[in-house]
Amino acid sequence: MLGITVFGLLILLLISAGLVYKSLPVIRQQSLHDLIFTSSWKPSKGHFGFLTFILSSIHVTMIAILIALPLSLFSAIYLSEYAKEWVKKLMSPAIDLLSGIPPVIYGVWGTLTIVPWISDSLAPHFVEFSTGYSVLAGGIVLAIMIIPLIISILMEVFAAVPLEMREVSLSLGATKWQTIKRVLLLKSLPGVLAAVILAISRAFGETIAVLMVCGNFTDVPKSIFDACYPLPALIANNYGEMMSLPIYESALMFAALLLFVIIIIFNAVSRLILNHITRRYQL
Amino acid sequence: MEINLKRYQDTMETDPVNVRSGPVSLTKLSYPLLRVVDLNVTIQHKHILKNINLQIPEKSITCIIGPSGCGKTTLLRSLNRLHDDNADITISGSVMVDNEDIYGKNVEVTHIRKKMGLLAQRPTVLPMSIFENVAYGPRIHGTRNRRKLYVIVKNQLEAVGLWEEVKDRLKTPAIKLSIGQQQRLCLARGLAVHPEIILGDEATSALDPIATTKIEQLFLTLRKEYSIVLVTHTLRQARRIADYVAFMYMGELIEFGSANDIFSNPQHQLTKDYISGSFS
């Protein structure tokens, strides 16, 4: 058993080492700074700038969180504090189901519904032209994907707040909503932040759902109705090229490494901040 | 939520605000009487409280005693409608406060609860600073003026004897206080909304003897202005501080009377047995 455990840990190391090793050629060719902060992408000339892709990922994730967080928060509060038992029993499998639906299905649905809706109904109000394959489409699809995740974590977090604390507030004459606003949310703050962090990680790394609706266009998007090209989509779309140009393979492996590192750093930093908040405010 | 307390501490010396440490004068009705009329409470089809009829005298301490499981806590929590959110509970009968049935049709629950301060068994401080804990009640009822809040907090902390101990760390998290201090803080918090009645649910059972004595002393002081109803788990505490005693057994109110009467001359056999220690 110990042996297999060590093997498991080894895998994590192997993944990191492997990605770094495979990325070295392209790092040697261009400096790290150049790779991350420039946006010109010319594989045929052997020049790679990942900024567009990084920014696309960030944009799409931000929109996803903007949409998902209020919806999830209010739903979770409702389910946890107001809903009757039968409502909870109904919503619970529904949420599980939503979280189990494979990303590719969301991609199909997004292509069938969201994309045409954006291009026909929504975008004309704002821009001249949009194919519908856009940052917004990616954000909406991702939002729906992360909503069940946030809700389930929030419900666990809310359930962990002791009943006595709610009763204290109510006994003083507060309304239920005041109790929620001033006590529940305050006490659950670390949990809420943790949920958001997890959701952001998930959204950032999601490949196929976004790929199918984001347009995969390498120019920097000028509005949310323009096409974008997040980092995972880059890797998925171009893996075929990996065989022909070794430097291209190295570049894509670097993209994977970037993804890997960004998510790890994000999680680590958030965990630190979370610990700090919890300790400082004794929540 | 951050308040510059130093500033207000200074102004207090030179600019005193008219302050009372007791409840707002009860001009509307004559007696803050608490009357329980034919109260029946069923929890998940189990008849927990059976036809309780009880009158709580004003400005005194009434202790509810009885063996565990007799329904004392259920009764207490029915008095400020804390059972409202529990779907498994059915309540019939009425509880009259200021001649108003708190279970009546158009009653505003938050208004009722403001009249009663509840001190729970385990001190539960809110996840905020000491200051904010006491200020919570006034805040949710609309008081926003920082000066007013400071004055209220100071008065209530003084009333429970905490002021000297915490005046230099009002902004620190309340959870850092000792359990005894926390319970006094909870009392101050409850008093800050100027209730008429104080309810205590075994309020000292989690505390050490010294802290318990402090709280009991506070109750003795407070009874000059409030009606206090305490569920107590030990006969000793009832003997120490009760003015009136209500004895409950298996969901029924067996006997009620002044502490003297009950302890020296109980009428009911069950009461006699319980007081003599035959069962607990």
Next chain:
Amino acid sequence: MRKLEEQIMKIVMLMASGIIIFILGFILWKIISKGLPSLNWDMVSKTPSGGFYLGKEGGILNAIMGSLMLIFCSVVISIFLSLPVALYINFILNRKSFASGVIRFAFDIMFGIPSIVYGAFGFMIMVFLGLQASLLGGIIAVSLLIMPIMVRSIDEVAGQVPRDLLEAPLSLGATRFEMVKIAARQITPGITTAILLSVGRGIGDAATVMLTAGFTDSIPTSLLQPAATLPLAIFFQLSSPVEEVQNRAYSAALILTIIILILSFSTRYVSRKISKSKI
């Protein structure tokens, strides 16, 4: 005033919950309405003929079989790797010990790695071993993907085993290994849940198989042949100009959704049995 705020917020909350339920219904309805018309016996029993992208005849048997074969092998391999780890950090090591925490932390990191990174890593291994796009490549990538899910899932259940159950056999003279066997039997429903969850994740994931398993019209007869999978069947055939091919994509989507539905309800059923039989 306060009452008004409460009423408004209640409406907001109801709306939020309603929107979410509505979206779920919308998604399911769309998938069913697009996929059901084309779902017939032919669809599930034949492989596409004339090339999966343009060929009008045939069905998605290639993808169904490919996915089933792939997930089966991956689960077997993954269980063989994950169960020992979960048992080790719970029953051999003290659950609260530093080592146990470190290992758990490492697997938490792996849990958070996006599937495309597992795909890329799988690709790296394939190149290293000299493999072409194949069933075996897909199995490697998916096994790695689901291993942290299994470890975490079993770990959660294993943590709920009461200490007495662990100490009793030892005090009767059993070896550590025998004690672990007893504990493992106790958490069998938890292991079942872990498997169900992993299947759900693994069967629907496109990014891992995209870079490793390839795609083909036929059912693989050896581990070294490329394998079609349901997610890729959807992805590749959705954008085809030929309507019949698109219909294959929709049917694949419907079948995948049905599989997930079954898995979801099975997981709930098993979970309920776990909580009922708790000591």
